[in-house]
Each structure stands twice: as C-alpha cells, then as structure tokens.
Amino acid sequence: DAVYDRARSEMLCPFEVSLDAMAHGDVVVGDYNYVFDPAVYLRRLFAKKDHADWILIVDEAHNLYERGMAYLSPALSYEKLRNLISQYESRQEKVYRKLTAALRRLSELFEQLQLEGEVYFSGQRYFQVQLNVQQWMDGLALYEAAFIKYLILKVKKRLLIMDDPLENWYYALRRFVQVARLQDRAFVPYYAAENGGVLQIQCCDPSRYLGERIDAFHSVVAMSATFDPLPFFREVLGFPEYRTRQLQLDSPFPAEHRRVIIVPHISTRYKDRLASYPKIAKVIREVIEIRPGNYLVFFPSFDFIQHVNLFLANLPVEKILQTPGMDEQERDRILERLKNEPEPHLLLAVMGGVFSEGVDYSGNMAIGVMVVGPGLPQISYPRELLRQYYDQQNEMGMAYAYVYPGMNKVIQAVGRLIRSASDRGIVVLIGERFAADEFNAILPEYWFKREGDLVITDHYREAVQQFWQKMEREEEAPAGPDYE
Secondary structure, eight states: OHHHHHHHTTOOHHHHHHHHHEEEEOOOOTTTTHHOOTTTSSSHHSSOOOEEEEEEEEGGGGGHHEEEEEEEEEEEEEHHHHHHHHHHHHSSHHHHHHHHHHHHHHHHHHHHHHHHHHHHSOOOSSSEEEOOOOHHHHHHHHHHHHHHHHHHHHHHHHOOOTTOHHHHHHHHHHEEEHHHTTOOOEEEEEEOTTTTTTTEEEEEEHHHHHHHHTTTTTEEEOOOOOOHHHHHHHHHTTGGGOOOOOOOOOSOOOOOGGGEEEETTOOOSGGGHHHHHHHHHHHHHHHHHHHOOOOEEEEHHHHHHHHHHTTSSSOOOOOOOOTOOOOOHHHHHHHHHHHHHHHHHHHHEETTSSSSSSSOOOOOGSSEEEEEOOOOOOOEEEHHHHHHHHHHHHSSSSSSIIHHHHHHHHHHHHHHHSSSSSSEEEEEEEEEGGHHHHHHHTTTTGGGTTSHHHHESSSSSHHHHHHHHHHHHHHHSOOOOOOO
C-alpha cells in the first residue's frame, strides 16, 4: 500500500515501481504467475535460464498442478474473432485495414477447422485436430505487424481504450501459438463446436515445463498440508527425482481431539443422488443435534447444496448457504458471524471454494466438518483427455484425472477443523466411496495412527456421541499438579 500510494502521488505506475524496488530487496512475495506463467513471468528476474542465486518457496503448492495446466491450455474463440472483424472492417484508416486483413486470415484457419468437423466429425461437440503450426505462426506474425502499428497510433493520438479487444486478442493469440509450437504429446489441440467455436490446446501434463522452471533455481521448497499422495505431486509438479527430498509430517495438534467417521451406506454417485438427498440430510440433522455448535458441510457442487437443503427444514441452527460468485468480503462477513454470534450455525458450502481453502475456523467457529462425496471433477472432454493421457503413461488415468484431485479437495476441507492445540471436533465423510481402498488409501496417515481415530460405520450417531462424551470427560477431569 505504501508503494502504491507513493507511486500514485508521483504519477508513476505502482506496478512498475514495485518491479524496480525488487532490485533492492532480499525477499519477493508474489503469485505463482510471476514465476510459472510463460506469458507474464517476471522477465527482468527470470529471463535467464539459470536462477542459481534464488531460493524459491511455493506455498499451497498442491494448487500448482491445476494452475500449471491452465497456464499451458490456451484457447481462441471463433465468435470473438468474427466480432472483431465485424467491429473494425468498416474503419478506413490503413492500420485498421491491415488489422482486419490479418484477422480474416486467421478466420480462414478457423473455417478450415469448421469444415473438417462437418465432414469428419458430424454431430460431435468436440474433436481433436492436427494444427498446422506454421500457418498459425504466420497468422500471428501478420497480426503482430499490424498490431504494432496500431499501438503506435494509440500513442500518437493518446487513445486510452480500457480492455482493448484488439490487444486482448493479440495476447491470447500469442499465448496460443507459444504453446502450439511445443508439439508434445502432453498437449492435445481440439475444437469445441459449442459457443460459436473454440479452438483449445489442453495441457495434460505440465510437469516438463514446471520442472524446467524449478530446476533452474538454487533450491525450491514446496509446501502444502494436502500433498496426498506425495509421489503423485512430486511427479506432476516436475520435481526432479535426483535432487528432491520428500518430507511428510504429522499434524502438530493432538490426534485424540478429532475423530473421522466414514458413513458408507449412502451412495453419492450421480445416478443415485435423487434417492440420496434425504439420506444425506438425515445424517447432517442427526450429527448437529448431538452437540450444539457451528458445523461446516462441504458438497461437490452448488446444485448438490440446493437439493439437500430442501430436506433441511426446521433445524435447531441457523443455516448459511454459499452461493455462486460469493466473494471474499461476503465470506469474511460470514466468518465474523461464526466467530462472534452465540447461536449455532450450519454452513453449507462447496469443496474447493472460498470457505474450504485458506481459512482458519479456530476455537468454536467450527466443531464439526462433514464432506459429501469425494468431490471428483465433473466428467468433461478436457478431463477425459487427461484420463486418456495418463492411462497411456502409467495406467493411472482415473486416479490422476479424477480421484487424486477430488480427494485433495476433501483433505483441504477437513483441514479447516483443527487449527490449534485446544480445538476439538468431529469429521464425517458421507459416501460409500470413502470406504473403498482406492479412496481411503489417499487419506493422510496421521488421520488414523491410533485405533479409533478413523471408523467406518453405519452407526454414526453412536460414534459421534462416544467422541463428544469422551471430550466432556476430559474437560471435567481435574487438572494435573502445578509444578511451577
């Protein structure tokens, strides 16, 4: 804030001032983008391939896998391209004529893909394509030449165009061509016929790119409370095996202050959900009635929340439902209510959202967490490309594309509960898949180091009651002697 205020007072760009200030600092804090995004990484720091004088610390590094794939999965919209041509083709200035000519050349490449789809993939929403990379490089060069002249025109005429569509298209096209040139089996180009036509490259494996970035540093420390399974994350994040040490630590908080209960008799599979909604609501209702307090329930989707909520009327607590698009300010107001209001609350939220990551529910802000299903990513064409890729790589496509990412969200959600040595709480995992080896084998070892830490039972009421009775006995027990 100090840099921002001073830069504004001197009529300077605060971001550029921050970049200049980095040369005088020993520690730089920033988003993953500034190291790993090939389009926006800090070139003045990392333009050289060797960063041997830097130590990189990556926090919440479990997120880097999905972020890495997103950096390397660019898309171009045919509809946006057609809109640009329509918007600027009537402009008579020479620079706009050149821009429009370049855009029309790119439109011809899209038309070839459209024709290919109509001939060979009729009726299919998605189909893989073979890109003529040279044609796309030529298209970028043609547009770039016109775009540079357009930038000069903007400077001369002092044109300030917020969210300039011509500029946005240039950067999208440049990113697309950069990835297209890689021509690696891990990068799969495909065409989506919906939404006016979208050409996308799906990065199925960012490990090679991320590994090259990581290997250039003197050393890298990647940290996360949800690195499960650890070998999976070492592989997909590209940490070179020959120079990587793996360390997995137990929770610093007393294991006896938490019990994990798996309720296996309810199916959360999509085909069974209509029958499961009232059963899930029954579990939630019975758990929160045993001991008053604040409870968090995490679902795979907003739609799932709404359906289960229909069966949660007349509860002895105040319900709070997360809604799509809820921002951090709204989240913070709800967290304040959980912290300060004496009456109990039931928060229904989605896994992987603003309430399940990066939030501490210390003390009485939450005495119980329930998770409905393993939170697997929705089946989609890009996700299926991942599954197919890893099936060919190591015959673990289902695990890499669906199970590991889904269970990572579960572990993140459960991790919201015990945030200090004095916290106590119950964890209820609802769904038959949690009882299957392929899912519960991913759970952190410190969850069930002692007998009784984790139980799989349909008699969840008794298991919850036993835990809270034990906690009450401990609270009533006289304190030990004071030896001070």
